[in-house]
Amino acid sequence: MKVMRGVLALAIAVAFMAGGLFVGTPDVGAAKLKAQVAIPKKYEGKHMPEGGWTDPKLIARGKEVYTGKVNKKVKCSKCHGKKGKPKAKGARDFRKAANMEKFSDTYWFYRIADGVPKTLMKGWLGKITEDDIWAVMAYENMFSHGGKPAVPDKSKWAAPKFK
Ligand code: HEC
Numbered sequence: 001m002k003v004m005r006g007v008l009a010l011a012i013a014v015a016f017m018a019g020g021l022f023v024g025t026p027d028v029g030a031a032k033l034k035a036q037v038a039i040p041k042k043y044e045g046k047h048m049p050e051g052g053w054t055d056p057k058l059i060a061r062g063k064e065v066y067t068g069k070v071n072k073k074v075k076c077s078k079c080h081g082k083k084g085k086p087k088a089k090g091a092r093d094f095r096k097a098a099n100m101e102k103f104s105d106t107y108w109f110y111r112i113a114d115g116v117p118k119t120l121m122k123g124w125l126g127k128i129t130e131d132d133i134w135a136v137m138a139y140e141n142m143f144s145h146g147g148k149p150a151v152p153d154k155s156k157w158a159a160p161k162f163k
Pocket of ligand 1: 065066074076078079088089108116121122124137140
């Protein structure tokens, strides 16, 4: 009986430790998501091409970008997950519309082009083209829209600020 209790205690301890290691996904909580920073002036006026959010060709290209087929050194899926579930620490959950519809197309374009300083998120413009950034955005946008092409709800976008 004593031995059984010991085994049980050990099992509970192990379960707790494992729990500590796997606390959900590494997604940052919505409240802790980085606030919008000012966008360089050169990106002012940059928008998703007309019809781009739902353009099957652009989305297909976006998938190739996202999975590293366009440039194997630019594999978004490695850190952001094949379906938008974050793998890298600090990355937001792309599957949550509330995370994604916070900011404008111009803002996301800038973040992907220039990256986030001092993080694993490098600036990718130059390794992929401007058109490919729009393509990957159209693809990625599906993660928070049930896996289907969708036009994001612009009324939720915070107005972009420029510097
Ligand atoms: C080596 C890992 C890695 C790769 C590859 C990567 N990212 Fe990221 N990405 C991150 C991390 C980590 C963050 C969170 C940075 C932060 O805000 O602290 C991030 C943040 C982002 C953000 C949000 C920026 C913000 O302001 O919150 C977007 C959008 C994004 N990545 C898109 C992409 C796209 C598109 C690609 C491929 C072209 C890509 N990422 C490739 C690790 C990566």
